[in-house]
Amino acid sequence: MGILEIKNLSLSLSGNDILHNISLEFTEGHIHAIIGPNGAGKSTLAFTVMGLEGYKNFEGDILLDGRSIKNMPVDGRAKAGITLGWQEPARYEGLSVKEFMRASAKDKSDKAIKEALIKVALDPAVYLKRAVDKTLSGGERKKVELASILVMMPRVVMLDEPDSGIDVASLKNIFETIRLLKKGGSTVILITHSLTVLDEAEDAFLICHGRLVEKGSGRKMRHYFKGRCLPCNHQNEPGETEGE
Amino acid sequence: MNNLDAERLYKTAGIEEALNDPQTAHLTISHDKVVSSRSLPGLEVIAKEIKDGVDIKIVLNEGIVIKNPVHMCFGMLKKEGIQRILLDIDIKRKAAISVLAHCIFPDAVKVQHIMDGKIKVGEGASYLYFEKHIHAETGGVEVYPKARVFLSDKARFKTEFELLKGRVGKIFIDYETTCLKESVMEMTARISGRGDDIINIKESGLLEGEGSRGVLTSRVAVRENARAEVFNKLIATAPYARGHVDCKEIVQDKATASAVPIVEVKNPKAHITHEAAIGSVDSKQLQTLMSRGLSEEEAVETIIKGLLS
Ligand SMILES: Nc1ncnc2c1ncn2[C@@H]1O[C@H](COP(=O)(O)OP(=O)(O)OP(=O)(O)O)[C@@H](O)[C@H]1O
Ligand SMILES: [Mg+2]
Numbered sequence: 001m002g003i004l005e006i007k008n009l010s011l012s013l014s015g016n017d018i019l020h021n022i023s024l025e026f027t028e029g030h031i032h033a034i035i036g037p038n039g040a041g042k043s044t045l046a047f048t049v050m051g052l053e054g055y056k057n058f059e060g061d062i063l064l065d066g067r068s069i070k071n072m073p074v075d076g077r078a079k080a081g082i083t084l085g086w087q088e089p090a091r092y093e094g095l096s097v098k099e100f101m102r103a104s105a106k107d108k109s110d111k112a113i114k115e116a117l118i119k120v121a122l123d124p125a126v127y128l129k130r131a132v133d134k135t136l137s138g139g140e141r142k143k144v145e146l147a148s149i150l151v152m153m154p155r156v157v158m159l160d161e162p163d164s165g166i167d168v169a170s171l172k173n174i175f176e177t178i179r180l181l182k183k184g185g186s187t188v189i190l191i192t193h194s195l196t197v198l199d200e201a202e203d204a205f206l207i208c209h210g211r212l213v214e215k216g217s218g219r220k221m222r223h224y225f226k227g228r229c230l231p232c233n234h235q236n237e238p239g240e241t242e243g244e
Numbered sequence: 245m246n247n248l249d250a251e252r253l254y255k256t257a258g259i260e261e262a263l264n265d266p267q268t269a270h271l272t273i274s275h276d277k278v279v280s281s282r283s284l285p286g287l288e289v290i291a292k293e294i295k296d297g298v299d300i301k302i303v304l305n306e307g308i309v310i311k312n313p314v315h316m317c318f319g320m321l322k323k324e325g326i327q328r329i330l331l332d333i334d335i336k337r338k339a340a341i342s343v344l345a346h347c348i349f350p351d352a353v354k355v356q357h358i359m360d361g362k363i364k365v366g367e368g369a370s371y372l373y374f375e376k377h378i379h380a381e382t383g384g385v386e387v388y389p390k391a392r393v394f395l396s397d398k399a400r401f402k403t404e405f406e407l408l409k410g411r412v413g414k415i416f417i418d419y420e421t422t423c424l425k426e427s428v429m430e431m432t433a434r435i436s437g438r439g440d441d442i443i444n445i446k447e448s449g450l451l452e453g454e455g456s457r458g459v460l461t462s463r464v465a466v467r468e469n470a471r472a473e474v475f476n477k478l479i480a481t482a483p484y485a486r487g488h489v490d491c492k493e494i495v496q497d498k499a500t501a502s503a504v505p506i507v508e509v510k511n512p513k514a515h516i517t518h519e520a521a522i523g524s525v526d527s528k529q530l531q532t533l534m535s536r537g538l539s540e541e542e543a544v545e546t547i548i549k550g551l552l553s
Contacts, residue, residue: 050535075535075540083537089532094553095547099550104536104537104538148536
């Protein structure tokens, strides 16, 4: 039994079928990837697992430790150990990085918060007091998002495109932080259409057009995705043509 | 009794230390009495007690720059009464000062606080004014802050009004600023209301001078049965005048809020923008915090605290 199981999940939004009978199982303590082209339904799946407003009416079931969380509210799921790092994280006027991180932190000490910032390559002296508002750059906001999850030490974390907006130099820190999460016992789910991110995963699921197409080891799925998905002229249109 | 009053006011405002500092000017008024004051070279403060209040004239002489913020404390410790503050401020050429004012009404059952300000900021001068209100939990305060501000060329005026502690009661803000050439004006109000509080903010700016700039910002949170109305008006009549009106109001429970922004441009080289967001807490902000384990109430609290900070 996996820590998190998605069973025959189907979801429609505004009358459109977005997810079709998806079943996935995540092994505790592993780094997984959900890979797929733009519009495949990856973020929608993450929102559904998180139980966000507007993503509650689905068929099938979601199990944590074998128990259904279908009727649990967002904060209930978070308290049970599930969280989400957003593809495009929210901005908050007037809320400092420190306050934002404290809100989710297990260890709310300044020390723990500073350490997490350093891990994601943000200097606490500069960023602790900055607001999590529009003035943070896209990459900075993504780093703060990851740092806020690191201090939470969730049991299961879905990171939606953790590399988007991140420069090459910082990417190393992002991957190190992801490994730290695993080391701390978190089950990590990386949502991506990048081969570089896929390479961090032990297991991967390929989703295309709302359907599970293939699953297997990270290596196998790299081969599959690179060979069959990237060159494909599918209607999801994967624009990415990443190198080795 | 005066000393006791003063002490209680300082304590509530948390400004005891500043008042003992010989380098920090201050003026403390309890109801209609001046209970304490300190001036500094180049800064003239004349306070005349009048019926139910004090008539204050402040002159900052040309070129004088006061480093430490000047503390003003206007309080009324009685349960009932009227406090009328007439404030005439004249900041001369190239002078600079910042004022931190606390208005404290901790036991008010039926108190009216009327402030009538006339402010002149001279050429190249700078005047920063922060007014922080601390009210009783009973909602028995009515506040009428009114100011007419005139900015000469290259003058700078920044004001922030904050009422976050205790119940608002009723507040009617009425600020109007006229800006001459290359002057800069920023007026901000942050107010949190609940119960049957009434919040009425009227701020207007007239950008008359070439290259003058102005920003009107309102941040309001209302819950329970509170009502908020924000009227922001920005008019630009000169070339290269730039302005922005920014109003955010978060509404919960049975509270209501409205925003009436008026932006007017009477010169093709001027430019004014406005944005207003009124309603419940932003869903993405809320759900993000909830996905980190905060309850809905905690998440809303966190978002509002940020918005009003
Ligand atoms: N509320 C909605 N109503 C209708 N269609 C929607 C809604 N939300 C998403 N979709 C559609 O569902 C599909 C999946 O979207 P989703 O955001 O999950 O894709 P994704 O795999 O995360 O893509 P990307 O890589 O671009 O982030 C898209 O075609 C999208 O347009
Ligand atoms: Mg997505």
